[in-house]
Amino acid sequence: MTRLIDSHDVAFFDLDGVIYLGPIAVPGAVEGIRGVTASGARVMYVTNNAARSARVVAEHLDSLGFAAGPDDLITSAQVAAGVLAETLTPGSLILVAGTQNLVELLTEAGFRTTDTADDSPGAVVQGYSPHIPWGLLDEAGIAVQRGATWYATNDDATRPTDRGLVAGLGAQLAVVGMTVRPRKPIVFGKPHAPMLDFAISHTGAERPIFVGDRIDTDIMGANRAGITSMLVFTGAHGKHDLLAAGPGDRPTYIGADVRALLEPPRTATHEGHSWRCGAARAHLHDGRIGLDAALDTQTDQLDALWALANLSWATDADPGDSLARLDLLH
Template sequence: MTVRSGHERQGDGGRKLPGGSAVPLNEAYDTALLDLDGVVYAGGEAIPYAVEALGVARAGGMHLAYVTNNALRTPDEVATHLTDLGVPTVAGDVITSAQAVARLIADEVPPGSRVLVIGGEGLRVALRERGLVPVESADYEPAAVVQGYGGPELPWGRFAEAAYAVARGVPWYASNTDLTIPGARGIGPGNGAAVEVVRIATGGRVEPKVAGKPLPPMHRETVLRTGAERPLVVGDRLDTDIEGAFNGGVDSLLVLTGVTDVAQLLTAVPEHRPTYVAADLRGLLVGQPEVVAGDGGVVVCGGWRASVSGGELVLESAREVGADVMDGVRALCGAAWSAAGDGAFGLDAGKALSRLGW
């Protein structure tokens, strides 16, 4: 088996190419740590090809675990939802930022402490699992305040309760700080936006302790609960899924079914550059082609050549027909990331992307 990790393929100046695998990724890795929103489903409905791809990966022996920054629902509810979509799942296969932040709080406050909850049932269940007592008002003298995504119906008064407690010096925690969350109608405000409401109301002088991706508490929770030995993080966000994999020292697959588009991918700084890139979860079931840096800064993948010339990113087809569009994306990533080194690529990529239909 040959797997060349993108984390290992670094050159001078922080240059990096996407990784390659001679075997399907579901054979190269024992566990897929899958994000949910934007990867498996959007707005509650399965993303095209997701159910079928996950079924094949599972049948081939890959363990599937679902790692989500969304703290709204309990693992039981998430598992039921996935099973209803056609992805058989048990609660033990679901790891949420609510679980990660509950462990973080339990490590820092006395057992049985009251915790003011600004969020949904997922947070309350996770806190009770750690022997903590969820409360609804700052008047209960909580030992901590925790915020997690509570859905679009979360009452405005809940933010006021958090602000009252934080302003009095109560330790403040957040399940995650994702500013946005994908849904059936588009991209909406996430828990990070709610955290900003409390930050502004309290004068911006206090920062919450955050547990979710890409930070270490979430990686710790995932490792403890899955026991993965060769994990592959699968996600749609550069600043949570991919950076979390980078921080944990494990490989990652970015799928282009959620928040991140190709233009954002090309400008990624080193900690946001995935090992592999695929259009959707079918990328789990195939190998990844080699991305090769040649003379003069030309990067080749499949039937495509990419380079930087005259202040812009250039993409050329090496074949008349049959050149895979995703190979073109991988070649562009190699050229852009190599040119950017340790920074973010900032040159014009418009013409190159238009050749691929983006």
């Protein structure tokens, strides 16, 4: 049996919604990561969340049963500090609207930091903070209005947690953005190029695969970097998001969770006016998509979804009530 992971030397994983949901591990994630490690592929966690240091995140992973150290992590805050160290004048003053982790990384990169626009910073860097003071967002907006260059570690609109979706850095960027329209920040995290370019360079990956739960960050980022991707259904995005994905935003593979890397890759084949995946067949009928499939298990429904998605993308046909039948998938 040829498993999906057998074709790859490095597996990049998003964290929130793929590996953990806040304080708990995603079901099957520990088992899946152990299997990937046993295959000989390198595991690297790549997260847009800039709130915590790599050391703290590694300790969190370790407490959940993942054997991880700081060298197994790449955060958007690290990428931001590294890129800015190459582009800004050493000693430049930066207003930081984020956590202490981002402040410390920028300080270590040779910058001075402030929390007030009245110090005339040359740049503003925003990073996700669950406890951001509203006044600090005001200061960031005022600094950008006065001419500071605006940067962001990432622009995720939401974050999946064990309790549900919560607002991400994108919401905090929107607050500042209201005061500086039409300006947009320069973004380092997925799906923007610096993040995965850094990850590939850092690991020396030749045949990487990226596993994520979001199409607009993980899958788009992988596609822009020209690497294989897999969308898992344990976090933010689900079946409706998959079908709505545009031509440049679609995953190479889908899987229930990271354990899908330890299985043969799920593939769909074109058969006339239909697409088949496993025992599932999606076909056109009066301009709408029908499904011939057993839908008793999640595996059955994932096969059906992959056949349905490929037919929908190829024909732009209406999925009708087919998606509603996939009730084991969110």
